[in-house]
Amino acid sequence: MHEERAFTFACGDERLVGILSLPATAQQPATRGVVIVVGGPQYRAGSHRQFTLLARSLADAGIPALRFDYRGMGDSEGAQRDFETVEADLRAAIDAFFVQQPQLREVALFGLCDGATAAALYAPNDARVAGLALVNPWVRTEAGAARATVSHYYTGRLLQGSLWRKIARGEFRLKPALRSAWNNLVSMFAKSDDDALPARMYARLQRFDGAVLLVLSGADLTAQEFAGVAAGSRGWRRLLARPRVTRRDLAGADHTFSRRPWHDSLTEWTRDWMRAW
Template structure:
């Protein structure tokens, strides 16, 4: 575990109406009045994040004056199993609201910034469209429809790729795998990257849904930081893709875009994680610079438990 400095505290909590959500709350010792940061799970990953990046990020942001909550969605990590037969997304959105409500009630913080990678980014923007207390969202590789420009860049990348030509001439790679499947000589399971299981983000229904949630977040006065990496190159491959893919959204100056073409999806390299931490911290400082004194608030009301941070 990283060495904690004395200017922040970090506690393991049980949150929610039935205390079913396992969470870690990192806070500055001195109240600052800055927005709280809520970090969401990535897929089925534990709240620490890949390579423990959410642990390091939460401590860094806490030292900058933010109250930061990392928690596990129902059924993940140390949180209790999901109950009922409702949709998973609805259960997760309800869990986010439980956490936001608890932070507001406990620390008198009324502004929030969501942080998420991949599915966590998607759920961040969906929740931001539903709760006006969310004043910002950090979206790491969110789902974005592919565009005409995307396909042009992808085609050029394939044309100049030596490995793709070697695979093509030797009868390997996605093209020949697909041809064998179409002619009944191959198995669909051989297709890489789940090509036949990804949702169709280019459908009119998907685009309309995404435009609705992004515009909803903008209408709620939320500011967005969107960071794209080269990892999911099957889904996005240039910086402005989200703007061209969702043309009806009036982003204006409320979105900051970054494309890290030499970074993988999970930020495996420590140098890339450090760059990400600095990028998020700088963006938060630029968007929420005030450090107004907050009113005294009571301590956490939920029980503590011994869990791995």
């Protein structure tokens, strides 16, 4: 149902490696594709080959997909960099996608974790980007991480029978646990400056007028930190309530959708969203 093509493309003076997953040649050429923005540090296949499987499934559904390695990752040249310094890499990948598939008119960026954040920070500056699929976006601050830990990890831990059996056997280390809990409670009230990552991501998404798919895992602290940031801000609530934003929550799923039913749900939501807007 699909074909795959490996190629290299330039980003400045360095070469990046990309893999195209393309619909069968008998299908009508698609004018909309997906660029998969990999969260780091990992390469284009993703954890348990999740990005490979996603790209192939999209191609089987008639949607061309490109996954690639940033500079300094996987098989690409250059020095390793973080998600806030990959704008040139993203632009080069989109340029190459349009060269390889000249019928394209627009693309969506699909990103997990800090890949989602990198995509959101980049998108308003490139008119070719018409959609953002943001999966468990990374908006890490000291206070946000502490709130997510207190609200979700500790609550869930108290309901686990294994904890109480450990306490009954005298195997629970009370002092370190109390110290950790206290540190998280103190961090919950740490102040963030105006340049904090959630504020910058919000400002960029405010400028983006394309379609947005937001997917959050129910058993992931990164996702729950984002959910807490969004719920605690009137601006974020208004932004995510816009008609162009589609939100999906998957109870029980971990950060990388490691079980097949979770992966299949994410793939189906992405495919249907790509066809809908």
